[in-house]
Amino acid sequence: MKNKVLYPVIAKEYNDDGHYFVVTSPNVQGMIVEGDTLEEAIEEASFDIADWFEVKGKIEKVADPSKWHLEKDEKLVYVPVNLTNFYKKYGKTVRKNISVPEYLANWAKENKINVSRVASDALKALQEQRA
Known part of the structure; x- marks a missing residue:
């Protein structure tokens, strides 16, 4: 059993009202996180995805990211998600x-x-x- 998984998300850089990054995922409905840097946005996404697993009570199967439609200014990024708390709560x-x-x-x-x-x-x- 691995304590970390890599979870695909979509990252986009913005320069409209300052400079920041937004991360979303078709797998996690409603997840929109941002950070001043890509690293900050990825870290926030990691926490949100781990919380989502805990709320769902299971680790959802990931939709194939190769089938996602990305805009030209979006990129696919893999976020490391720590599953330790999930396994503590739901591990048998x-x-x-x-x-x-x-x-x-x-x-x-x-x-x-x-x-x-x-x-x-x-x-x-x-x-x-x-x-």
């Missing part, structure tokens, strides 16, 4: 059998420690450290 729990030394298993039982919780917390910490 799976059963994994692990082996631990017997003395640790006994100690955990005596101290009423949930080994699954400890393993999950350790894996989450490792994931955040490597992100």
Whole structure:
């Protein structure tokens, strides 16, 4: 399971009332974000798309961007979208059998420690450290 996906959007540069960029997506109805730079607009789009996934409760299939009609001043850009919060909210729990030394298993039982919780917390910490 990947924690990031690249999501296609359409970016357009404007010079009418200052200089700024607007990002939209045919996949995310109503999403219009802007930024002073393309990087800012892409970052805002990334947050909006991640929020959209959370509201929908699922990761929507992306329409094929090669079939999108782009104006001559628009360009296709791929936005990195972080799915960590989505998976925290909607990810299912799976059963994994692990082996631990017997003395640790006994100690955990005596101290009423949930080994699954400890393993999950350790894996989450490792994931955040490597992100």
